[in-house]
Amino acid sequence: YITEIKKVNGEIITVQINAHIVKESDNKPLTIEGTVADITEKYILEQKLNESESKLRGIMSSITDQVSIIDKHFDILYLNDKAEELYGSSALGSKCFQVYHGFNEPCSDCQMRRTFEDGQVHHKECLREIGGESRYCCCISNVFETDKKGHPISVLEVSRDITERKKAEEMLKEAELRYHTTFEQSPDGIMIIDPETTRTIEFNDAMCNLLGYTREEFAKLKVPDYDATENPSDTKTHVEKVLKEGRDDFETKMCTKEGDIKDIFTTAKVIELSGKLYLQSICRDITERKKTEMALRKSEHKFHTLFENMLDGFAFCKIIIDDDNNPIDFVYLEVNDAFERLTGLKKEETIGRRVTEVIPDIKNSKPNLFEIYGKVALTGESTKFEIFFEPLKIWLLISVYSLEKNYFVTVFDNITERKRAEQKLKESEQKLTERVKELTSLYEISKLVETLDIPLEDLILGTLNIIPSAYQFPDITRVRIIYKDRVYSLENFRETKWKMSIKMMILKFPILIEVCYLENKSFISEEYDLLIEIGTQLKRILDGREIQRKLKESEETYRLLFESSTDGIASADTEGNFIDINKAFLDLLGYSREELLKLNFRDITPQKWHEMEDNLLIKQLSEEKDSGIYEKEYIQKDGTIIPIDIRFWIVKDNQGDPIRMWFIVRDITDRKIVEKEISDLAKFPSENPNPVLRATQNRILYANKSGIELLKVDIEGNIPEFLHEIIQESLSKNIKQELDIELANQIYSFTISPIKAMGYVNIYGINITDRIKAEEEIASLAKFPSEDPYPVLRVNLNNVLYINNAGQKLLKIDDNDEIPEIFRVKIDEAFINNAITEVEAILNSRIYSFNIIPIRGSNYVNIYGMDITERKQVEQKLKEVNKLKSEFLRRASHELKTPLISIKGFSDLILSLYSDQLDIPIISKLKEINNGCERLQNIINNLLKSSRLESPNIRPKIQKEDLSFLIKFCLHELQSLAERRKQSINLDIHSELHANIEKEEIHDVISNLVTNAIKYTPPRGKIDIKTELKEDFVVVSVKDNGIGFTEDQKKKIFQQFGKIERYGQGLDLGIDGTGLGLYISKRIVESHGGKIWMESEGRNKGSTFYFTIPTVK
Structure with a gap:
């Protein structure tokens, strides 16, 4: 037993006493013998361990994450309070995959399974069923207990519900994509004013352009310098109102640099920056609008003429309701001449009468009209609909709106011709769909032979699988092919009497292709033609194979x-x-x-x-x-x-x-010379996503990667057929040529520029598919523009050629009027660059986005507007969510540090004081606790750094540093890691390379890229680190021959938490990550004015990471 005793010197110690009774030969007790061992230190240590274990269990019980312990049979041994609350106490002893996912067996990619297999920490994000709904969880698993051989016998899993974070991340993507354009690309002038000094502390280019100043000139001005109000006290009154009420909208006048007075509509509100109040003003030039309002007032007397001569029918009506407020009839108060022409109803017999009197059978033929008109008249909610008017056999498009309660206006047009055109278009689309199916089948058959040496049987069976999809009824279509006395068919083939067939000779052998319908369906002529085309294509392919065989024999x-x-x-x-x-x-x-x-x-x-x-x-x-x-x-x-x-x-x-x-x-000596010359034309031609070539009249001298892939350039340098004639003409006439052509289902525009003195042409291609589609879309919009609910315009450099009804109401202009000022600059850009531009404007307290699209070969542009007010409001909310996310990460990281310090401190203390008295398994577990603390510390530091870098006010503290020295320093730190993998690191950098950088941050970038290269490159792999000078930038590259990246992985590696899990294949080094490393590196490089990107040809083909930093001038 264990007890405490006092020594002679008064010290209290803990002892373990082992005693037994000594008996005589007759079994009578004689005396007691025993040993006393001082176990004070061991006893104190056991108490501390018990306290530590108690604290650990306390943390596990109180932590808001779900904590569980799973044995190697996937049975749940332990759930903390949070997990038990979510899954219930009945989950104890159940299979974890049944409780968490409702599966009957463990997941193939289960992180706990992988921990049992390799004893490592594993992470995974997955969906779990919690409270009857699917929730995203971030799960981390680690070894909890091992057997005597060190094999895991139970696993500790911590999971956190990240569903809301997932939703926030999705919303954040769109917000981050558009936020940066809000201030500078606003067509309105925006400035932030210090109310105490009246000096402008920030402003956009639109504000300078509005008043004709340069940015340097405007920065020196105060509000009184350009305030042109007749009474300056009015401006002061508005400022006081904004400071008092928080916002004010008002009209004022401002003086330009040239002395012109402009009418300005201003929206001002109070904002707080660094604890101080400022005024944010959005200024819009309404000078032209004022002039327009004056012109409109002068032209009001023309309204009646316009009303009577408008092409659309017009009727002003009053709704009639019963005692239950239900619409039962309406009265015509006024109609125009077009109403009479389109409906056949006489004006004098219609005005002042009820519709049930004018059209007695209307309630039976169109009963829903009263409900529609009543809703508009009583609620003010406008609507638009199409209706077939049976008495006249015509289609009408009717727009209904209310000017005041109980009254409504209908504006309608005859759209019968449009309806007929739509029906014809539908029929054409159906034919086009069938043709696309036919072409697809021919294309798929041609793709079969792209596989070198494809067996004949695979070629024919592949064709059998492709043919049914091109027919009207693929589910009941069956095919067989007979060639060289052998029948090829799929298992589901059945011969019927509803069939067609073709027969042709391939060299000396006949081939028969039969297509059967399982039901009584008729074949159309196009399907017979398709069968002939398929047979012809098969004949060409098989002919070629026979010829190739004979050519090989007669080599x-x-x-x-x-x-x-x-x-x-x-x-x-x-x-x-x-x-x-x-x-x-x-x-x-x-x-x-x-x-x-x-x-x-x-x-x-x-x-x-x-x-x-x-x-x-x-x-x-x-x-x-x-x-x-x-x-x-x-x-x-x-x-x-x-x-x-x-x-x-x-x-x-x-x-x-x-x-x-x-x-x-x-x-290829000449080609290498040409490649060097072509590099003068394109900084990185091999990286250009569009084709770049150089060619003589007879052969291609150079083609970048995009050109080789698109034009199928072979080793002979043969010129594609469609370029032969235009290259010869360009060189002979010494003129630049342009050519549009469809290649690989995309439309490309090629510019052929002759260099006659050198005897070759430079060829530049650009993919214009999206532009062509946009032109087609705007053309279709313009077909019936008056029906579009959003503004649609067509303008030249000076005037409005056409504007629909929505545009007239919104912009207060008509056909042949001058172009609104908000469009002028962007219209000029569209004409000059032949490219789509965009304008955003606030109109009638709504935000609109206008796309300005030039039409090739025409002297006008089409403008299509859309109300984006709600989208802008969502963007503002997403900005707030992003701010809350960053604050949460910062606070959560700080809160995690406190218990982490205690756990790590106690484990360090025990190891340093009592390691010589502890069993090896206990020391191993303490070291695992210690290592886990260090990993968690790294994660917390990365979270804090990520949160800090998201702040727009953070700027690197740059100074002149030797980048070459920094690279060597990082390499020295990581050399031992590479040596453990027996990897070679080759250095090809400048001896001195100075740049303005914050040394610690760029050190993190280099260290992260080299660590990743070591981690994901197999043993005995190669890593190359290189620097290049490109104009005002230094390009640093880290290349490896490791595992590489797929196309999907390339898209997310620079995203926040974009970690790509890769285990096995001899790659794991115990280097844990959060998926923040490359994201942090990207933010650091961009804050230094540089760029970061990567290249990889695919899985197991290595990768190269690049980043640029401005050099010291």
């Missing part, structure tokens, strides 16, 4: 081609010794045939290419295709090193053993 017949080829062709044995060489190969290197036959291909290849080509050879031995074209260098006889394009393949015998290698080589 020796074309020895002349070998000798006359302008490309170097050679063969070598499996040791690399040359066997055969053509003249072009000899001319390329300057050797005689006898000299070259004594050499090995490695003898003419620089040493730096040997390892790469050895790897290619090993790869080709296991594959049945050539190496593809790649670049390397050859050494000529005189020692000159030249760049070449090369492709090789291995010939094997019937047993599959290699017997010979063939090479095709082309000297």
Whole structure:
């Protein structure tokens, strides 16, 4: 037993006493023997451990996250209070995947499963069923207990409900996308004024343009310098009202730099910045509106003439209701001439009479009219609808609105012709859909043969799968093909009497294609034509295959081609010794045939290419295709090193053993020179998403990556057929040419610019598909513009050519009027750049967005407006949500620090004082607690940094630093990490490279990129760090040959919490992350005035991260 005793010196100690009774031979007790051991230190340590465990359980019970412990059979052993509240106490002992997800077995990507497998911490975001609804949860799992061999026997999981954060993130994306345009792109002048000094502390360009000042000039002015009100005290009164009530809308006058007086409508409100009150004023030039109002007042006497001569029918009516406030009739108070023309009802027989008197049967034929008109007249809510007017057999488009309660106005137009056109369009679209299906099937068949050496059976079965989708009734369409006395069909084929077929010869073999309907349906002529086209395409493909087979058998017949080829062709044995060489190969290197036959291909290849080509050879031995074209260098006889394009393949015998290698080589010295020249035309041509080429009359000298992929440029440099004639004409006439053409389902515009002195043309392509679609859409909008609920205009450089009803009401202008001032600048830009521009304006207390779209080959633009008031309000709310999110992250991170310090402090204390007295498993668990604390500390620091960087007021504290030294310093810190992976890091940087940076922040960026490269590159991988100078910027790149990125992963790596989980494949180093590293790096680089991006050709093809920083001038 354990007790306390007092020593002679008075010290109280804890002892463990082990005692037993000593008995005599007759079993009588004689005495007591025992041992006393001082266990004071051990006893105190056990008490502290119990206290620590109690605190830990207290934290687990009180934490707002869900905490659970799961055994290796996925049974729930423990739930904290929060988890038990959500899932119920009955969840204890149940399978976690049943409780959390309602599944019958564990998820394949379950993070707890992965923790049991590798003993590592794993993260996952998933949906869980909580309280009858699906909620997003962020889950973290770690080993809780292990067996004697260190294998996990239970896992601790902490999950947090992040549903609201997910929703906020989605809303935040749209807010962040549009916020930056709000201030500077506003067409109205905006300024922030200090009411004490009347000086403007911030303003946009529109404010300067409004009064004709430069930004430097306007910054020096005070309000009295441009205030042109007749009584200055009026301005003071407005300022006092704003300060008192928080807002005021008023009209005032301002004086421009040139002395002109402008009428200004001002919306002013109080805002608080850094604890001080300022006035924010939005100023709109209403000078033209004032003039327009005057002109409108003068033209009011013309209204009656316009009313009587308008093309639309017009009726002013009063609704009649019963005692229950239900509409039962209405009276015509006034109608125009068009009303009589469109309806056939006489004005004198209509005005002053009820509609039930004028059209007695209207309640039976159109009973819902009374409900519609009554709602408008009683509620003031306008509406628009189409109706077929049976007595006249015509369609009418009717707009109804109310000027005052119990009265309404109808404006209508005859839209019968439009309805007929819509019906024809619908029929045309149906035919077009069928044609698209036909073309798609032909395209899919052509794609089948893109797979090299596709077996004949796979080609025909693939065709059988494609054909039904192109017919009217694909579900009941069955197909079979008979070729070379063999029947090919799918399992569901059944021959019926409703069929069509075609038969044609492929060389000497007939092919029969039969299509059957399972039901009595008729084939249309287009379907028969399609079957002929499919047969023709199959014939062409199979003919080609037969011809290729025969060409291969008679390969020796074309020895002349070998000798006359302008490309170097050679063969070598499996040791690399040359066997055969053509003249072009000899001319390329300057050797005689006898000299070259004594050499090995490695003898003419620089040493730096040997390892790469050895790897290619090993790869080709296991594959049945050539190496593809790649670049390397050859050494000529005189020692000159030249760049070449090369492709090789291995010939094997019937047993599959290699017997010979063939090479095709082309000297690309000229092309390299051209590539250097073309780089002057495009800073990074290979990165240009649009095609860039240089060509002579006979061949393409250079094409960037986009040009090669789009135009299918081959190694011969053959010019696409559609460019031949226009290139020749451009060079012969020395004129710039333009060409629009559809390629790969996209429309491209090519500009061909001749450089006659050099004998070539530069070709620039741009994808104009979106612009063409926009033009088509605006053209369709303009077809019946008067029916559009939003403003639609067509204008030239001076006047309004056309404006619909909505536009007339909103902008207070008509056809042939001058262009509103709000559009002038952007219209000029649209004409000059032939590109779509956008204007936002506040009209009638609503915010409108106008798209200005130039029409190619015309001298006008179309303008389409849309009310975006609600969208702007949502954007403002999202800004507030984003601010709350950042504040939450900051506060949550600080709150997490307090318990973290206590846990880590106690674990450090125990390890430092009592590690020599503790069992190894206890020390291991304490170290795991310590490591977990450090990881959580890193996460908290990243959250705090992310929150801090989101503040628009944060600016880096830059000073002149040596960027090269900083890169070397980061590399030195991480060298041991790379050595553990046996990775090589190659450095290609300038000896000194000065830039204005905040050293600590750029250190974080470099360290993060290099750490990621080490983490996601397999053992013995390569990492290259390089710097380049581009104009006023230095480009830093970190390249690896690691796991790479898919297209979907590329889109989210720079997003907040955009972590891409990758486990296994020898990549894990225990380097945990939150998905904030690259997001933080992006914010840091952009705050320094630079950019960050990445390139990767796909999974397992490595990646390269780049960032730029301005250099010191």
